[in-house]
Amino acid sequence: MKVNRIELRQIQLPLLSPFETxxxxxxxxxxxxxxxxxxxxxxxxxxxxxxxxxxNYETPETAWHILRDFLIPWTLGKEWASPSDLVAVFRxxxxxxxxxxxxxxxxxxxxxxxxxxxxxxxxxxxLDEIPCGVSIGIKQSVPELLESxxxxxxxxxxxxxxxxxxxxxxxxxxxxxxxxxxxxxxADANSAYTLADTAHLKEFDRFNLMMVEQPLGWDxxxxxxKLQKEIATPVCLDESIHTADDARKAIEIGxxxxxxxxxxxxxxxxxxxxxxxxxxxxxxxxxxxxxxxxGIGRAHNIAMSALPGFTLPxxxxxxxxxxxxxxxxxxxxxxxxxxxxxxxxxxLGYAPNLQRIEKLTVRKESIE
Ligand code: OSB
Ligand code: MG
Numbered sequence: 533m534k535v536n537r538i539e540l541r542q543i544q545l546p547l548l549s550p551f552e553t554x555x556x557x558x559x560x561x562x563x564x565x566x567x568x569x570x571x572x573x574x575x576x577x578x579x580x581x582x583x584x585x586x587x588n589y590e591t592p593e594t595a596w597h598i599l600r601d602f603l604i605p606w607t608l609g610k611e612w613a614s615p616s617d618l619v620a621v622f623r624x625x626x627x628x629x630x631x632x633x634x635x636x637x638x639x640x641x642x643x644x645x646x647x648x649x650x651x652x653x654x655x656x657x658x659l660d661e662i663p664c665g666v667s668i669g670i671k672q673s674v675p676e677l678l679e680s681x682x683x684x685x686x687x688x689x690x691x692x693x694x695x696x697x698x699x700x701x702x703x704x705x706x707x708x709x710x711x712x713x714x715x716x717x718x719a720d721a722n723s724a725y726t727l728a729d730t731a732h733l734k735e736f737d738r739f740n741l742m743m744v745e746q747p748l749g750w751d752x753x754x755x756x757x758k759l760q761k762e763i764a765t766p767v768c769l770d771e772s773i774h775t776a777d778d779a780r781k782a783i784e785i786g787x788x789x790x791x792x793x794x795x796x797x798x799x800x801x802x803x804x805x806x807x808x809x810x811x812x813x814x815x816x817x818x819x820x821x822x823x824x825x826x827g828i829g830r831a832h833n834i835a836m837s838a839l840p841g842f843t844l845p846x847x848x849x850x851x852x853x854x855x856x857x858x859x860x861x862x863x864x865x866x867x868x869x870x871x872x873x874x875x876x877x878x879x880l881g882y883a884p885n886l887q888r889i890e891k892l893t894v895r896k897e898s899i900e
Contacts, residue, residue: 657838827860
């Protein structure tokens, strides 16, 4: 495939309700979308960076810069046998995986159309239906959180993840377990603790959690291994895993028993597949994380979640949990059993709503 044009645009999309984690609160998403044109076909993708450099160091602005000044010029006008070939070409840029993922994933969309395959099948997916959970942010009060948990369970979601931080953890988990004793429950700390909190994190063990996600440093492996030796709750890593080698090392030293794969964080489908394969070979379950994506990023997440190692419910949930109106047709819906059907049609399986995208656009640049 030969890419002749790439368009970057930033849209502004207000969340239905604010989402709060241990690192801050989001009320409106500022999302960079990427459109690539190759051989008369069009592919779409989303940069999954947050508005501020708090989850990782990338932002919409850093991604725009890295894409426009490096990755896009390296991609245009060349013949690509596979989107995976971008990985080696992009390697001189250290990190910036979310920027890299956006470009690679848009080409996967085009590649699927060229091969006349659903994107999920093309990347190795086998599941027709994926199990879904929800990620519930920090709330103003425990009753408000309990109501939110009840609502998501009633909608059919298979597991509940709650965000925790010091002062909003044991008390919250206690209240949830009192009201919902049997549910699949987990906690995500987004690096809010240190090894000095080991005794406190040990208290989590009595809540029978599926896992505790990223309790320690965003760039740490070693202390997670030390912590895992002291607690029964399985540790799941999110922020710390960027490559298949990170995954291998983390598993080798016992830093985690589960890994959350985010397409952006690992640089796109090729990186995601590599992390998936390392985990699968070592019998480490993986699941698909979320970054409050619009429908386009969500569609890519659904395709990735069809890979065989994605055995645990992911943070991939319905469009209507986030937006008054999504930017794809149809919107992502979740069944009463808490599942999403993987599209069987050619390509992404969801059509970008161009009119709506145009209306939401606050910045646009096209490079030929
Ligand atoms: O750590 O998984 C996380 C959102 C923004 C940044 C980090 C995370 C999250 C979520 C939300 O948990 C998952 C979603 O619903 O998209
Ligand atoms: Mg997380």
